[in-house]
Amino acid sequence: DGAIDVHALHAKWQRLWEERGTFLAGGDKDTRPRKYVLAMFPYPSGDLHMGHAENYLYSDIVARFWRHRGYNVLHPIGWDSFGLPAENAAIQRGADPREWTYANIAQQRESLKAYGVSFDWSRVLHTSDDDYYRWNQWLFQQLHERGLAYRKESPVNWCPNDQTVLANEQVVDSACERCGATVEKKKLTQWYFKITEYADRLLDDLNQLEGFWPQKVLQMQRNWIGRSVGADIDFRIEGRDEPVTVFSTRPDTLHGATFMVVAPDSDLAVELVAGASPEARTRFQDYLLQTQQQTEIERQSADRPKTGVFLERFAINPINGERLPIWAADYVLADYGHGAVMAVPAHDQRDLDFARAFDLPVRVVVDTTAPITGAIPVIELDEDGVPIDPQLSEIDPRVTGEALTGEGRMINSGSLDGLSKRNAITRVIEQLEAAGTGRRAKQYRLRDWLISRQRFWGTPIPMVHTQDGDIVPVPADELPVRLPDAAGLDLKPKGKSPLGAATGWVETTDPRTGEPALRDPDTMDTFVDSSWYYLRFLSPGNDGKAFDPRDADRWAPVDAYIGGVEHAILHLLYARFITKVLFDMGLVEFTEPFSSLINQGMVILDGAKMSKSKGNLVLFKEELERHGADALRVALAFAGPVEDDKDWKDVSTTGAQKFLARALRLAQEVTSDKDVVWAEGDVSLRRVTHRLLADAPVLVEQTKFNVVVARLMELVNAIRKAVDGAAGPADPAVREAVEATAMILDLFAPHTAEEMWEILGYEPSIGHVVWRNADPALLVEESVTAVVQIDGKVRATLEVPAKIDTDALETMARGDERVLRALGDRQIVRAIVRAPKVVSFSTK
Numbered sequence: 135d136g137a138i139d140v141h142a143l144h145a146k147w148q149r150l151w152e153e154r155g156t157f158l159a160g161g162d163k164d165t166r167p168r169k170y171v172l173a174m175f176p177y178p179s180g181d182l183h184m185g186h187a188e189n190y191l192y193s194d195i196v197a198r199f200w201r202h203r204g205y206n207v208l209h210p211i212g213w214d215s216f217g218l219p220a221e222n223a224a225i226q227r228g229a230d231p232r233e234w235t236y237a238n239i240a241q242q243r244e245s246l247k248a249y250g251v252s253f254d255w256s257r258v259l260h261t262s263d264d265d266y267y268r269w270n271q272w273l274f275q276q277l278h279e280r281g282l283a284y285r286k287e288s289p290v291n292w293c294p295n296d297q298t299v300l301a302n303e304q305v306v307d308s309a310c311e312r313c314g315a316t317v318e319k320k321k322l323t324q325w326y327f328k329i330t331e332y333a334d335r336l337l338d339d340l341n342q343l344e345g346f347w348p349q350k351v352l353q354m355q356r357n358w359i360g361r362s363v364g365a366d367i368d369f370r371i372e373g374r375d376e377p378v379t380v381f382s383t384r385p386d387t388l389h390g391a392t393f394m395v396v397a398p399d400s401d402l403a404v405e406l407v408a409g410a411s412p413e414a415r416t417r418f419q420d421y422l423l424q425t426q427q428q429t430e431i432e433r434q435s436a437d438r439p440k441t442g443v444f445l446e447r448f449a450i451n452p453i454n455g456e457r458l459p460i461w462a463a464d465y466v467l468a469d470y471g472h473g474a475v476m477a478v479p480a481h482d483q484r485d486l487d488f489a490r491a492f493d494l495p496v497r498v499v500v501d502t503t504a505p506i507t508g509a510i511p512v513i514e515l516d517e518d519g520v521p522i523d524p525q526l527s528e529i530d531p532r533v534t535g536e537a538l539t540g541e542g543r544m545i546n547s548g549s550l551d552g553l554s555k556r557n558a559i560t561r562v563i564e565q566l567e568a569a570g571t572g573r574r575a576k577q578y579r580l581r582d583w584l585i586s587r588q589r590f591w592g593t594p595i596p597m598v599h600t601q602d603g604d605i606v607p608v609p610a611d612e613l614p615v616r617l618p619d620a621a622g623l624d625l626k627p628k629g630k631s632p633l634g635a636a637t638g639w640v641e642t643t644d645p646r647t648g649e650p651a652l653r654d655p656d657t658m659d660t661f662v663d664s665s666w667y668y669l670r671f672l673s674p675g676n677d678g679k680a681f682d683p684r685d686a687d688r689w690a691p692v693d694a695y696i697g698g699v700e701h702a703i704l705h706l707l708y709a710r711f712i713t714k715v716l717f718d719m720g721l722v723e724f725t726e727p728f729s730s731l732i733n734q735g736m737v738i739l740d741g742a743k744m745s746k747s748k749g750n751l752v753l754f755k756e757e758l759e760r761h762g763a764d765a766l767r768v769a770l771a772f773a774g775p776v777e778d779d780k781d782w783k784d785v786s787t788t789g790a791q792k793f794l795a796r797a798l799r800l801a802q803e804v805t806s807d808k809d810v811v812w813a814e815g816d817v818s819l820r821r822v823t824h825r826l827l828a829d830a831p832v833l834v835e836q837t838k839f840n841v842v843v844a845r846l847m848e849l850v851n852a853i854r855k856a857v858d859g860a861a862g863p864a865d866p867a868v869r870e871a872v873e874a875t876a877m878i879l880d881l882f883a884p885h886t887a888e889e890m891w892e893i894l895g896y897e898p899s900i901g902h903v904v905w906r907n908a909d910p911a912l913l914v915e916e917s918v919t920a921v922v923q924i925d926g927k928v929r930a931t932l933e934v935p936a937k938i939d940t941d942a943l944e945t946m947a948r949g950d951e952r953v954l955r956a957l958g959d960r961q962i963v964r965a966i967v968r969a970p971k972v973v974s975f976s977t978k
């Protein structure tokens with residue numbers, strides 16, 4: 135009849151879960167093993183969207199699954215409620231950021247409840263609550279005490295539109311991640327967290343996550359940290375006391391250095407050119423201005439013509455005493471390595487392009503045509519030192535314009551001649567070390583984490599600037615430093631924190647002397663908030679500690695972390711870093727916060743990303759109201775593999791609705807009692823049930839949720855056939871199959887599953903019912919007898935698996951001894967195969 139009141143059904147079970155606290159994590163006395171399942175918490179910027187629907191569906195499937203496996207599961211939720219969206223909305227609409235934020239939270243919370251997610255609602259946290267952010271302030275002071283939070287003046291990424299500093303990670307293709315404005319450079323004194331001190335550990339520990347995190351994310355993290363191994367080499371500079379150090383990944387090519395290049399926007403370039411002629415100084419000034427207008431990406435782009443100016447200064451190659459002209463060129467970056475390079479044009483493409491543009495010498499020092507093992511070839515050289523070897527002249531970089539970057543044998547390199555790259559690197563470093571002019575070195579692309587923001591809606595930095603210029607922590611017993619009321623403050627971005635203008639707030643006293651002093655007016659990057667929130671869920675409401683180490687011991691690290699791949703770098707890297715700091719402080723006993731990571735794909739529409747601006751949004755709230763949570767959840771789970779993007783036009787909520795109605799109707803049709811003897815049930819239906827009981831746990835652990843739904847649909851079809859066929863509704867196998875359906879369906883459609891469970895005569899909740907194990911006897915494949923005919927006569931019978939396919943059956947028949955004997959020397963000209971029962975050969 136299909137007349138199910140879907141909304142009443144959902145409301146009924148949600149009320150019961152709420153009243154009974156069905157999904158609260160078990161306390162300390164709960165003896166079940168524990169699992170911590172966490173979905174990335176939402177920003178409260180407006181309504182939830184389909185991406186959230188997917189995210190919280192997947193975490194719920196995992197959480198429910200582990201409960202059905204007998205675990206005590208923690209599945210908490212909270213809100214990442216500080217940050218720019220609230221502040222911008224406040225500026226645009228004149229609303230109070232606090233009111234705006236908490237109104238959105240209330241709305242999102244309602245949607246998540248209506249979605250039937252099995253969250254532990256007793257642990258909700260909002261990062262903008264002062265009992266949360268006081269622990270950000272505590273964390274900041276802990277890092278400060280350990281020298282891991284410090285201030286420095288540096289060129290920062292500046293968004294002219296948002297009027298705020300951005301972390302490197304928030305600059306995408308030279309544009310502000312949020313608003314798309316072109317990012318500029320500006321000098322400011324800012325707070326940093328010293329994440330670079332953890333670079334090696336952050337890189338090396340990724341190996342532990344191999345196989346548990348998506349490969350793509352591991353690679354993105356590795357690239358972001360970007361470790362290069364090589365040497366620092368000191369070059370004496372004529373007319374300067376201090377040498378200039380360069381970082382090189384190819385110290386083996388030191389004999390091939392023919393000039394030096396420094397970044398135009400480095401202090402070094404400015405200093406060196408000060409000793410040059412007035413013309414050179416003018417040329418340099420113009421070039422510097424031009425450089426400052428380029429983005430980092432433009433500067434590094436390979437196909438741009440090389441530009442630069444000669445600084446009229448010379449460096450001395452420490453290995454051979456050669457005099458190298460020093461140039462300034464924008465392809466060298468001021469904030470990588472030492473902002474200066476030894477240029478080896480024969481073996482580095484950028485250096486070669488530059489040498490060809492300015493007619494500088496090119497000297498080959500690696501013979502890339504020579505075999506890497508075996509005898510050392512003897513090669514004649516021309517006056518530039520380029521081998522006259524006919525083969526090598528064909529690949530002469532001066533002619534081809536292609537740098538020789540491959541492996542080979544050292545030439546032109548004094549005592550290094552004949553060595554391989556690896557041996558030459560080792561040898562040259564030994565030589566430099568002996569002479570005190572070089573050493574082994576590593577460089578990282580990773581930069582320290584800039585955490586100051588000149589914005590209102592964030593955690594105030596808990597430091598005081600005293601009259602004598604010191605910066606001291608706010609005493610621990612005065613935390614939290616609460617945000618003042620936004621009323622009366624101008625929140626429009628101006629490059630200075632609006633908090634600086636909150637007179638009554640910013641004015642304070644020096645905690646040491648009681649003299650007047652000023653609070654630090656900046657707030658923290660919201661990535662600080664999300665770097666440790668997973669720990670706060672373990673000790674909610676603890677007002678003496680950020681978290682209790684005993685709770686961390688019990689629950690953490692997170693067993694399954696679920697969220698979008700857009701957080702592959704920043705959030706995950708920061709959370710990993712803070713976890714390692716907490717480990718070093720002795721507060722946690724693990725070094726990685728998230729033992730496994732699941733990234734979901736996006737929900738798109740007609741192949742395009744959904745967005746408000748494109749007007750192609752499918753609204754979560756509306757879909758939820760239209761179809762009910764269960765149909766939406768089943769449709770999304772069925773739409774495709776977790777990590778794939780799903781096109782909304784392929785998501786069939788009506789199909790899902792029909793499937794759920796069929797499942798529910800079957801529960802109503804079961805006429806047997808709970809105490810039936812299953813073994814007496816219909817064997818073929820039992821086989822289907824037990825196959826799924828065996829496969830479902832494996833499939834869920836492999837996150838193949840869509841396959842589980844497909845298999846459930848098959849089971850429901852099989853039950854329907856059994857009920858309408860010979861078995862009938864009273865057959866014990868029917869009850870067994872419907873019960874199994876309800877248990878597994880609970881991952882996807884928990885309201886329907888609860889209803890089925892009740893109809894079947896059980897007490898709620900199905901949510902904690904441990905899944906039955908499959909009976910191995912029922913997993914053995916069924917076999918049938920196939921007959922083989924030759925020209926119409928039965929010649930053999932074969933015992934074959936019931937599910938054998940046509941090809942396999944034909945192959946078996948052709949190879950059977952009785953068939954071969956009966957064939958004699960006759961040839962098979964035609965085979966008709968009807969798996970699994972008949973094979974019929976015709977001969978000539």
Ligand code: ANZ
Pocket residue numbers: 362381382383384385387465466467468469470471472473474475476477478481482577
């Ligand atoms: C000499 C050389 C010879 C180099 C050769 C490469 C090949 P990664 O792998 O990215 O770490 N370099 C060093 N500092 C730089 C800077 N601030 N801006 C631009 N380039 C810089 O690259 C390290 C290599 O990039 C270094 O090794 C240096 O060039 C250059 F056949 O030194 B090499």
